[in-house]
Amino acid sequence: MAGLLLSTAVVGSYSMPGWLERAKNDYLRRRITAHDLDEMHDAAVKAAIKDQEVAGIDVVSDGELRRDNMIDYFALRLPGVEIDRGAKASYYDFYDSVVRARMPMAPLGLVEHFRFLRRFTERRTKVSITGPHSLVKRIRNEYYPGEEEFAVELARIMNLELRELVRAGAEEIQIDEPYYSGFPADLPWGVRAINTLVEGVDARFSLHVCYGNRYGKPSWEGSYRYLFPAVLGAKIHQLTLEFARRGGDDLRLFKEFDPPFTVGLGVVDVKAHDVEPAGVVAERIRQALEVLPAERITVNPDCGLLHLPRDVAFAKLSAMVEGTRLVRKELTG
Amino acid sequence: MIVHLNFLPASGATDASNIVTALFGLLDQGRLDPELLPHLRVHLDWLQYKANFREPVSVRRGADASGEPLALAEIAIDVRQARPERLGEHLAAALAPADGVVLGDFTPLSQSLIWPCNRLFWQRVADWERDTGRGFEAALPSGRSDANHPDAVADGVADFWTLLVELDKRGQLPPEIFALEIGVGSGTRAGLWLDRFKALDEARSTSFYPRLRFLLGDYSLPTLDRAMSAVGAHQNVVSAIAMDALNPMRALSFLRYKILYIHLTNVYDNLPVDELVRRDGRLYLVEVRPYLPLPAAQALCAAHGLTPADLPATVARLLEVGPDLFGDRARGVAFWRQFWDGLRLEERLRLLEGIADAPLPPGLAPEHLEDLLAGAPADIRFHISRGAVESFVNTVPLLHPRGYLQVQDIFVTTMDEYRQGFRGPGKLDGSVVNWVNGALLRVVGARAGFDVHFAPFRYRPGSRTSILYTTLRE
Numbered sequence: 001m002a003g004l005l006l007s008t009a010v011v012g013s014y015s016m017p018g019w020l021e022r023a024k025n026d027y028l029r030r031r032i033t034a035h036d037l038d039e040m041h042d043a044a045v046k047a048a049i050k051d052q053e054v055a056g057i058d059v060v061s062d063g064e065l066r067r068d069n070m071i072d073y074f075a076l077r078l079p080g081v082e083i084d085r086g087a088k089a090s091y092y093d094f095y096d097s098v099v100r101a102r103m104p105m106a107p108l109g110l111v112e113h114f115r116f117l118r119r120f121t122e123r124r125t126k127v128s129i130t131g132p133h134s135l136v137k138r139i140r141n142e143y144y145p146g147e148e149e150f151a152v153e154l155a156r157i158m159n160l161e162l163r164e165l166v167r168a169g170a171e172e173i174q175i176d177e178p179y180y181s182g183f184p185a186d187l188p189w190g191v192r193a194i195n196t197l198v199e200g201v202d203a204r205f206s207l208h209v210c211y212g213n214r215y216g217k218p219s220w221e222g223s224y225r226y227l228f229p230a231v232l233g234a235k236i237h238q239l240t241l242e243f244a245r246r247g248g249d250d251l252r253l254f255k256e257f258d259p260p261f262t263v264g265l266g267v268v269d270v271k272a273h274d275v276e277p278a279g280v281v282a283e284r285i286r287q288a289l290e291v292l293p294a295e296r297i298t299v300n301p302d303c304g305l306l307h308l309p310r311d312v313a314f315a316k317l318s319a320m321v322e323g324t325r326l327v328r329k330e331l332t333g
Numbered sequence: 334m335i336v337h338l339n340f341l342p343a344s345g346a347t348d349a350s351n352i353v354t355a356l357f358g359l360l361d362q363g364r365l366d367p368e369l370l371p372h373l374r375v376h377l378d379w380l381q382y383k384a385n386f387r388e389p390v391s392v393r394r395g396a397d398a399s400g401e402p403l404a405l406a407e408i409a410i411d412v413r414q415a416r417p418e419r420l421g422e423h424l425a426a427a428l429a430p431a432d433g434v435v436l437g438d439f440t441p442l443s444q445s446l447i448w449p450c451n452r453l454f455w456q457r458v459a460d461w462e463r464d465t466g467r468g469f470e471a472a473l474p475s476g477r478s479d480a481n482h483p484d485a486v487a488d489g490v491a492d493f494w495t496l497l498v499e500l501d502k503r504g505q506l507p508p509e510i511f512a513l514e515i516g517v518g519s520g521t522r523a524g525l526w527l528d529r530f531k532a533l534d535e536a537r538s539t540s541f542y543p544r545l546r547f548l549l550g551d552y553s554l555p556t557l558d559r560a561m562s563a564v565g566a567h568q569n570v571v572s573a574i575a576m577d578a579l580n581p582m583r584a585l586s587f588l589r590y591k592i593l594y595i596h597l598t599n600v601y602d603n604l605p606v607d608e609l610v611r612r613d614g615r616l617y618l619v620e621v622r623p624y625l626p627l628p629a630a631q632a633l634c635a636a637h638g639l640t641p642a643d644l645p646a647t648v649a650r651l652l653e654v655g656p657d658l659f660g661d662r663a664r665g666v667a668f669w670r671q672f673w674d675g676l677r678l679e680e681r682l683r684l685l686e687g688i689a690d691a692p693l694p695p696g697l698a699p700e701h702l703e704d705l706l707a708g709a710p711a712d713i714r715f716h717i718s719r720g721a722v723e724s725f726v727n728t729v730p731l732l733h734p735r736g737y738l739q740v741q742d743i744f745v746t747t748m749d750e751y752r753q754g755f756r757g758p759g760k761l762d763g764s765v766v767n768w769v770n771g772a773l774l775r776v777v778g779a780r781a782g783f784d785v786h787f788a789p790f791r792y793r794p795g796s797r798t799s800i801l802y803t804t805l806r807e
């Protein structure tokens with residue numbers, strides 16, 4: 001990222017094609033095989049990478065299209081999580097998952113999917129993982145004495161996987177913690193769990209906190225003020241937040257607290273299908289520049305693009321890139 | 334021939350043996366094509382609505398995509414209207430070529446003439462009421478709207494107030510508390526609700542009332558005016574907004590994710606629907622053609638100095654300019670009422686090549702319809718409540734993440750219930766009424782991130798109303 005002013009990135013997910021949704025549901029009902037679904041995942045991921053590249057995104061992801069949702073992808077891989085696999089009818093539902101004994105240390109197997117991403121792009125890449133706080137809110141704990149202990153254990157297990165990802169070449173890792181916004185009182189231990197998660201991992205970490213994007217709508221409302229000052233203790237390099245839908249008022253928090261990390265600036269609303277013109281994107285970046293220097297800003301959507309139709313998602317990314325170019329030009333002459 | 338007893342007639346009413354006898358009588362007389370018999374289905378229904386769009390006995394034929402007749406034919410008998418002693422006569426009339434005045438082409442039900450008529454009623458309801466001498470709510474089965482039941486309103490207010498207290502405790506209560514009533518009727522319910530909310534707020538000293546922004550939404554400006562009068566004491570916290578119930582987001586997009594409580598009563602049952610039929614594993618769309626039976630058309634012409642040939646244009650003008658079409662409102666309302674009374678819909682079943690050809694509203698994908706049909710009876714006729722679905726998907730984006738939608742209406746909550754009788758359309762005064770496919774809304778709700786539940790309306794014994802409410806789908 002060094003040297004590129006206002007680099008652009010996705011937050012993680014890309015538009016889920018309708019045909020892939022149907023295939024995922026067909027797989028749940030055992031109408032297609034895992035092999036067939038894997039092939040469809042591969043094809044969808046390649047298409048998502050290509051769309052991001054054509055839109056001009058600097059830091060691309062695999063679109064998270066292999067994931068049923070932000071929880072189950074990890075719950076299925078975490079050692080010691082028991083899952084009733086017959087318990088959901090739609091891929092997007094959450095499994096009923098539970099931990100009843102101490103979780104063993106074991107690999108999660110995320111590296112294989114990262115390597116696939118690396119094979120199909122020359123761009124910088126980002127891997128997103130769901131953070132321990134959000135996992136704790138969806139996986140039932142029947143063993144650990146409390147949520148913090150459970151979260152720290154999850155973080156220890158996932159820390160090993162992050163080290164494997166770095167060995168495989170991952171440089172940018174994003175930790176998604178939308179549930180902070182629903183449980184702001186948890187933030188102190190949530191940050192401690194983050195620090196366990198990133199301990200000794202040589203990557204650039206961004207922490208993404210939004211107000212939820214389940215079914216393409218927010219799960220909570222409020223102000224990011226609750227993050228401060230506790231989040232200042234997180235060993236991260238960037239805080240990635242949504243500003244497009246909610247407005248830029250909370251940008252003042254960066255002035256007030258002068259955090260030691262950069263901001264991932266959400267400039268397109270992922271919950272609306274209207275495509276923001278590049279001029280609107282540019283204006284949102286300029287608003288942030290009143291608070292932070294360009295060197296401390298990267299540009300991204302508010303959240304994942306999962307729930308948007310593909311044409312809308314692509315148009316939003318294209319507008320985001322174009323709006324960023326406008327501002328870059330103003331800054332560099 | 335298959336006879337479907339969708340309603341078991343009481344002693345003395347039309348029964349299956351009478352029908353078989355009458356049909357074979359017609360066959361002997363050469364008035365029934367014997368080729369129809371192998372695919373003929375006879376449906377006996379009790380039409381809940383005394384005023385509806387069917388003759389006591391009617392015939393509907395299957396047609397392919399280009400309108401060419403198929404072998405499938407159905408005879409529909411309303412056992413409420415059909416008299417056993419006249420069954421042969423009814424059947425003969427239904428099987429004979431139609432001799433009424435046709436008012437349009439075959440279209441899906443949702444695009445038929447009845448919907449502009451319905452809209453006219455709500456726009457000019459005061460003229461109708463003046464002529465009938467009674468308020469429109471008097472046409473409801475109980476003679477008044479369940480929406481205004483004081484105990485139901487009180488419980489609804491208490492639930493909402495509890496939500497506000499919980500949000501307040503967590504510091505998540507917005508500075509402005511938005512609530513929305515869509516389809517305001519006489520405004521009585523809104524008035525009762527606001528009285529109760531204010532009283533509860535004052536009794537508990539919670540100071541929510543001054544922060545309340547209560548929105549009355551309706552597409553009829555005269556209705557909004559009437560409702561505003563009914564909430565007179567609360568004018569400081571109430572705003573009236575002209576909106577289409579099919580798309581509240583259009584008028585209220587600035588309140589996306591901000592409204593904590595949205596309520597509708599007897600709105601969904603009054604929005605456009607389509608009907609699908611599954612017979613022998615094949616799916617058909619019900620298409621309708623509006624007409625006036627000859628006796629009704631002749632009576633209308635005699636009363637207003639018209640010829641049958643004048644009727645299509647005169648009806649079109651009524652829908653365009655309302656009851657002032659003759660320059661004499663009283664005469665116009667009389668024409669309107671008489672025309673509406675006589676209006677019937679001829680039906681045909683148009684074959685759909687596949688489920689993807691079904692006219693589905695936004696928010697409902699073919700695979701969801703497929704899932705719904707997988708658990709439904711094999712032979713079924715059911716509503717695609719497209720207006721209700723459209724309204725639902727265009728309303729829920731207004732909800733605050735912790736807000737909820739409540740809809741008081743007549744719901745079919747499982748597909749199985751469609752096997753047990755007729756669910757509309759019927760006429761209520763000058764408006765259209767249909768039961769609402771709640772099973773469909775449950776599917777649509779899940780896709781939009783809401784669990785949809787139904788609770789019986791327990792405040793009036795015998796009420797057919799249910800209350801739909803949403804909870805957040807995690």
